[in-house]
Amino acid sequence: MTVPVLSVRSLQVEFVTRRGALRAIDDVSFDIAKGEVLGVVGESGAGKSVTGLAAIGLIDPPGRIAGGEILLSGSRIDNLPPEEMRRIRGKRIGMIFQDPLTSLNPLYRVGEQIIETIRTHLNLSEQAARKRAIDLLAEVGIPAPEKRIDAYPHEFSGGMRQRVVIALAICAEPELIIADEPTTALDVSVQAQIISLIKRLGRDHGTAVMLVTHDMGVIAETSDRVAVMYSGRIAEIGPVQDVVRNPLHPYAKGLMGAIPTLAGEDKRLVQIPGSMPRLSAIPPGCSFNPRCGLAFDRCRVERPEPIRHGSQSVACHLFDASTRDSAA
Amino acid sequence: MLAFTLRRALQAIGVMLAVGVIAFSMFRFAGDPVNQMVSLDTPAAEREQVRKSLGLDDPVMVQFARYFANAAQFKFGISYQFRQPVSTLLMERMPATLELATCATIFAMVFGILMGVYTALRRDTWLAKVFQAVSLIGISLPTFLIGILLIYLFAVTLGWLPSFGRGEVVKFGWWSTGLLTVSGLKAIIMPSITLGLFQMTLIMRLVRAEMLEVLRTDYIRFARARGLTTRAIHFGHALKNTLVPVITVVGLQFGSVIAFAIITETVFQWPGMGLMFVQAVQNVDIPIMAAYLLMVSLIFVTINLVVDILYTVVDPRLRSTVGRAH
Numbered sequence: 001m002t003v004p005v006l007s008v009r010s011l012q013v014e015f016v017t018r019r020g021a022l023r024a025i026d027d028v029s030f031d032i033a034k035g036e037v038l039g040v041v042g043e044s045g046a047g048k049s050v051t052g053l054a055a056i057g058l059i060d061p062p063g064r065i066a067g068g069e070i071l072l073s074g075s076r077i078d079n080l081p082p083e084e085m086r087r088i089r090g091k092r093i094g095m096i097f098q099d100p101l102t103s104l105n106p107l108y109r110v111g112e113q114i115i116e117t118i119r120t121h122l123n124l125s126e127q128a129a130r131k132r133a134i135d136l137l138a139e140v141g142i143p144a145p146e147k148r149i150d151a152y153p154h155e156f157s158g159g160m161r162q163r164v165v166i167a168l169a170i171c172a173e174p175e176l177i178i179a180d181e182p183t184t185a186l187d188v189s190v191q192a193q194i195i196s197l198i199k200r201l202g203r204d205h206g207t208a209v210m211l212v213t214h215d216m217g218v219i220a221e222t223s224d225r226v227a228v229m230y231s232g233r234i235a236e237i238g239p240v241q242d243v244v245r246n247p248l249h250p251y252a253k254g255l256m257g258a259i260p261t262l263a264g265e266d267k268r269l270v271q272i273p274g275s276m277p278r279l280s281a282i283p284p285g286c287s288f289n290p291r292c293g294l295a296f297d298r299c300r301v302e303r304p305e306p307i308r309h310g311s312q313s314v315a316c317h318l319f320d321a322s323t324r325d326s327a328a
Numbered sequence: 329m330l331a332f333t334l335r336r337a338l339q340a341i342g343v344m345l346a347v348g349v350i351a352f353s354m355f356r357f358a359g360d361p362v363n364q365m366v367s368l369d370t371p372a373a374e375r376e377q378v379r380k381s382l383g384l385d386d387p388v389m390v391q392f393a394r395y396f397a398n399a400a401q402f403k404f405g406i407s408y409q410f411r412q413p414v415s416t417l418l419m420e421r422m423p424a425t426l427e428l429a430t431c432a433t434i435f436a437m438v439f440g441i442l443m444g445v446y447t448a449l450r451r452d453t454w455l456a457k458v459f460q461a462v463s464l465i466g467i468s469l470p471t472f473l474i475g476i477l478l479i480y481l482f483a484v485t486l487g488w489l490p491s492f493g494r495g496e497v498v499k500f501g502w503w504s505t506g507l508l509t510v511s512g513l514k515a516i517i518m519p520s521i522t523l524g525l526f527q528m529t530l531i532m533r534l535v536r537a538e539m540l541e542v543l544r545t546d547y548i549r550f551a552r553a554r555g556l557t558t559r560a561i562h563f564g565h566a567l568k569n570t571l572v573p574v575i576t577v578v579g580l581q582f583g584s585v586i587a588f589a590i591i592t593e594t595v596f597q598w599p600g601m602g603l604m605f606v607q608a609v610q611n612v613d614i615p616i617m618a619a620y621l622l623m624v625s626l627i628f629v630t631i632n633l634v635v636d637i638l639y640t641v642v643d644p645r646l647r648s649t650v651g652r653a654h
Contacts, residue, residue: 090555
């Protein structure tokens with residue numbers, strides 16, 4: 001078996017506050033293989049973005065990685081000195097943020113920003129870097145790139161700016177792209193274009209993609225596998241068709257049930273009762289138990305560990321053979 | 329862009345007209361100038377004679393029009409006190425004030441930006457805390473007190489620098505400069521620091537606040553995600569974005585520096601326009617006061633105009649919105 005591009009092992013991220021450390025990510029593990037797209041879904045505050053930021057080493061104080069390991073193509077990167085981690089960012093891991101309107105420095109031409117990034121990571125002359133920048137802009141679908149390279153960010157539309165951001169993320173041929181809600185700030189019509197662009201780039205270059213979003217439609221369209229996160233943990237992870245068609249975890253079931261269908265226009269949208277607990281008030285046992293219709297005694301005391309169930313892995317006591325017997 | 333500049337220029341002319349009204353009204357309301365020019369025992373007929381020769385018996389509107397037409401050609405009348413054209417006196421004094429204001433602004437900018445960047449990037453070091461404390465002193469101590477303290481320390485106690493005057497000057501046509509002689513350079517150090525200290529602390533605090541603000545923005549986070557070096561992020565990306573508002577403040581403050589120079593010039597007996605103004609106030613020399621008012625406003629308005637134009641040079645977004653709006 002080949003080494004996964006990104007391997008996260010028992011990751012824990014804490015935010016130190018005056019009233020003690022809050023655990024934003026608790027014991028999260030997953031792999032992303034070469035050329036694979038892993039979708040990460042969950043509500044706001046579930047820890048999706050923090051997981052992505054941890055992988056690229058951009059968690060700002062007071063946040064810190066409190067435990068676990070992050071491996072990039074088999075070598076640990078979570079404990080690297082800042083200067084070595086900087087060399088990895090942008091070169092081996094590219095990142096795309098949510099809001100393309102604010103991701104680019106308004107005072108520099110897009111070409112200057114791309115060339116600067118290229119020359120930071122690759123040993124190219126100004127001319128060669130400029131040529132590469134034009135090629136990149138063409139690759140991400142910007143018309144007349146040799147002209148547009150000298151434009152300022154505000155001269156691009158939102159969708160075009162996100163293309164520029166993507167060009168910046170891939171300019172040194174990274175092994176991994178972390179896309180943090182890359183389509184949330186865009187028009188629906190543009191979203192589809194950006195999604196297919198990310199998908200195509202991942203396929204063409206064999207890049208692994210970690211796609212953080214709360215849009216199940218985007219996940220279903222793009223991802224090979226999907227991880228459902230809930231209050232800092234992975235509730236369920238598995239191939240996208242299986243998780244979407246046959247979710248196991250009650251929370252994942254709730255999420256899939258909440259996707260509106262074209263046929264059911266008259267019905268009220270389904271929703272999961274309650275809201276996700278704050279980090280300072282995570283209940284004991286399974287953090288989902290107060291909202292779960294199927295919770296039983298064990299769920300209120302013992303935290304469920306991930307259990308393999310067919311192609312999926314699910315952190316729920318319902319799928320533990322021993323409890324099922326006792327609960328029945 | 330041209331329309332924008334023209335519109336701003338028209339606004340500037342409007343402001344100058346308003347200031348002209350105020351300057352002119354000083355002649356009408358700040359006592360009778362004839363009384364200032366003649367001695368106590370001058371007979372009334374002779375007074376009328378003087379009044380007539382100065383055109384003071386014409387209708388107000390005529391006098392105002394005449395004053396403004398002259399002022400537009402930099403003719404501000406004759407000083408009551410010196411019996412010389414005010415414009416000649418101003419021209420003699422202006423280089424001293426402009427050199428002082430320029431040196432003070434350069435001092436304020438260089439140290440303000442350096443200290444501001446340092447306190448923003450190394451917030452928790454002891455040196456940053458020292459800078460913060462110094463900036464509090466600079467912002468709260470009155471200018472004249474700082475000047476006197478400096479004189480006491482460096483002129484009286486240590487004897488390193490002269491306590492008053494401009495030192496030797498070199499003439500270039502009508503412009504006299506003290507920046508080319510050793511005594512002139514020594515003489516300008518303390519007045520510049522005194523005058524620039526307040527601006528320096530202002531700039532330092534502004535740069536610090538702006539820099540911290542910019543460092544939190546998404547494009548800085550994205551720049552870090554692109555793996556740029558810390559130096560490129562701080563000085564290439566963050567500093568340039570920080571400087572946009574700093575340029576405005578520095579530019580607009582240059583006007584107040586010239587105005588504040590009145591106090592500094594008095595403390596250091598600096599032979600500039602400010603000192604001349606203070607002496608003019610003491611002698612009710614209204615032509616000088618009015619001309620000073622007009623000159624300072626002209627400088628203010630010009631700087632405002634230049635800053636507006638400079639803004640569009642630094643920030644490409646303004647360039648195109650300005651272009652599109654007209």
